Amino acid sequence: MTEELPPPGAVAAYPEPDAATVRELLLDWCGAEPEDADAAVAGLAALDAASRELADRLYQSIAADMGGRKWLPWPTVTEPHSLLGLFPLLAAVPDMLAYHRERGVDEDLSRRVLADLGEKLRFNRRLYGKAGLDVANWFTGHVRGSLYQLGRLQFCVEGPDPKPFVGMHIRGEGGPLTLDAVRDSVEWALEFFPAVFPERYGGPEDMAFVCESWLLDPQLRDWLPEHSNIPGFGALFDLEGPGDAAGARNSVWRFVFSRTEDTPAETLPQENTLQRSVLAGIKADVQWRNRFGRLDLARLGL
Ligand SMILES: CC(C)(COP(=O)(O)OP(=O)(O)OC[C@H]1O[C@@H](n2cnc3c(N)ncnc32)[C@H](O)[C@@H]1OP(=O)(O)O)[C@@H](O)C(=O)NCCC(=O)NCCS
Numbered sequence: 001m002t003e004e005l006p007p008p009g010a011v012a013a014y015p016e017p018d019a020a021t022v023r024e025l026l027l028d029w030c031g032a033e034p035e036d037a038d039a040a041v042a043g044l045a046a047l048d049a050a051s052r053e054l055a056d057r058l059y060q061s062i063a064a065d066m067g068g069r070k071w072l073p074w075p076t077v078t079e080p081h082s083l084l085g086l087f088p089l090l091a092a093v094p095d096m097l098a099y100h101r102e103r104g105v106d107e108d109l110s111r112r113v114l115a116d117l118g119e120k121l122r123f124n125r126r127l128y129g130k131a132g133l134d135v136a137n138w139f140t141g142h143v144r145g146s147l148y149q150l151g152r153l154q155f156c157v158e159g160p161d162p163k164p165f166v167g168m169h170i171r172g173e174g175g176p177l178t179l180d181a182v183r184d185s186v187e188w189a190l191e192f193f194p195a196v197f198p199e200r201y202g203g204p205e206d207m208a209f210v211c212e213s214w215l216l217d218p219q220l221r222d223w224l225p226e227h228s229n230i231p232g233f234g235a236l237f238d239l240e241g242p243g244d245a246a247g248a249r250n251s252v253w254r255f256v257f258s259r260t261e262d263t264p265a266e267t268l269p270q271e272n273t274l275q276r277s278v279l280a281g282i283k284a285d286v287q288w289r290n291r292f293g294r295l296d297l298a299r300l301g302l
Contacts, residue, residue, distance in 0.1 A: 001075040006060040014056035017090045019044060025090050029111055031118035039131030043083040051084055058136075059088035066099055067145050070158045070167075074137035082128075085136025089117070092143040099145040103196045112149040113142045119173045126258045150192055151185035152177065157193075158210070163200055166193060168211040168295065172255065177215075177229045182236070183300045190302070209295035211237060214251040216291035223277040223286070230274075236300060237293025248288040252278060 008014065017025065019041045026032035026040055047055070054077065061072055077085035093114070100110045117139060124132040133139075141147035147156040152174050159165035166189060170177060190204040201207055216239060221231040253261040256278050257268045265283070270276045281288065 001073065002054070002057075005054075005057040005074075006064055008053050008056040008060065010057075010060045011063040012060070014059045014088075015091050015094070016052065016055065017044070017087060022087070022090055025093055025114075026118070026121075029093065030114045030121075032121050033118070033125075036118070036121040036125070036131050040083050040086055043081045043131070044087060046081055047084070047087075048080070051080060055084060055087045055091075058085065059091045062088065062092045062140055062144055063095060065144055066095060069146055069161075069164050070156060071137055071139070071141035071146075072144075074140065076134070077136055078132060078134055082124075082130065082132030082134075086117075086121075086133050089136060089139045089143055096143040096145055103145070105145075105148070105196060109148060109150075113147060113154075115173075116142065116149065116154070116171055119171060123172065123258070127254070127260055148189075148192065150188040152181035153185035153189075155185075155189045155193070155209075157197070157200070159208075161200075163206050163208075165208045165210050168209055170213065170215065177233050179229075179232055179236075179300070182233060183302065186295070186297070186300060186302060209297075210292065211295065212290055212292040214248050214255065214288060214290050216293045217243065217248070217289050218291075219281070219286055219288065220278075223281045225273050225277065228274070228277075234291075234293075237291075237295055239291050239293045241292055243289030243291040245287045245289050248290045251290055252282075252288050 022040050022044055023037045026037040027034065058074060058077065065072065074085065097110055120133060120135070121131065124134055141156050147154055154169040154171060156167040156169060157164045158167040175181070186209065190207060193207060194201040194203050215230050216234045216237055218234060218239070220234065224230055250261045253259050253263060256275055259268060265279070268275065268279055270279055
């Protein structure tokens with residue numbers, strides 16, 4: 001997959017961030033922890049010529065597709081340094097800010113979308129016990145201007161032209177997934193996307209929202225406690241297809257237990273009702289599935 005990346009310098013000179021810029025962007029814009037900023041500065045200094053060239057090519061893939069849909073299919077870039085994928089993303093922040101300014105997106109929203117980077121650096125520490133960014137390509141949606149955090153939810157321009165559907169994504173940090181929070185976010189998105197992308201959406205009536213997640217698995221209703229927000233969220237969607245059980249192991253291990261998928265079930269944490277309920281299902285041989293669904297706005301009263 002690396003071969004498919006553009007050559008170094010193909011679109012624009014690679015503005016490799018220096019140590020001070022890395023620190024400033026991570027601490028002031030991404031809300032990262034000082035230990036992750038320190039690790040990134042050390043990682044930058046440790047990059048050899050081949051890694052710098054790869055970072056340049058990754059940056060070129062972003063620069064070549066500003067405003068493009070979804071995120072880019074990068075190779076996994078955690079070798080030779082676990083933060084290698086971070087540097088081309090940080091290099092692209094000025095491009096993202098310029099794109100946002102051009103489209104009339106407030107700087108406050110630019111900061112909010114970058115906060116996901118700080119979160120995922122924290123999350124990688126929980127998963128692997130050290131600094132890293134294992135799904136760096138996810139953030140190519142953020143820096144190319146296709147993904148926005150509007151209230152509790154993230155929304156990403158994903159489907160085919162001319163009116164791509166909008167994918168809904170749920171960060172771990174940001175509080176409970178209440179129906180009020182979901183409604184507020186979707187209401188915001190219905191205004192935001194036609195205003196920012198008028199060439200795609202003439203108005204709210206042009207928009208369709210989809211979600212693919214372990215959260216949409218209807219089997220969860222049988223296992224989660226009454227007070228759980230998750231079944232209510234799942235019930236907002238019309239499900240399509242049988243779902244994906246293989247992918248769900250990765251999602252459930254990652255998002256419910258903050259563990260990598262090779263962690264044996266017997267050692268998964270059981271610290272709260274969500275973890276205990278999902279683990280009870282695993283022990284009863286439930287095959288959790290990632291499910292795909294289309295949001296029914298009427299179920300939100302919209
Ligand atoms: C989706 C999410 C926000 C739902 O949170 P919520 O609205 O609080 O969920 P519920 O009401 O069902 O569950 C609340 C319980 O789950 C626990 N919980 C909430 N988020 C959790 C998480 N990320 N990991 C583990 N446990 C979590 C709470 O501590 C609470 O436990 P308690 O009942 O013992 O107090 C939450 O699961 C989350 O942050 N997930 C990670 C992100 C994710 O899965 N995104 C989708 C990717 S496809």
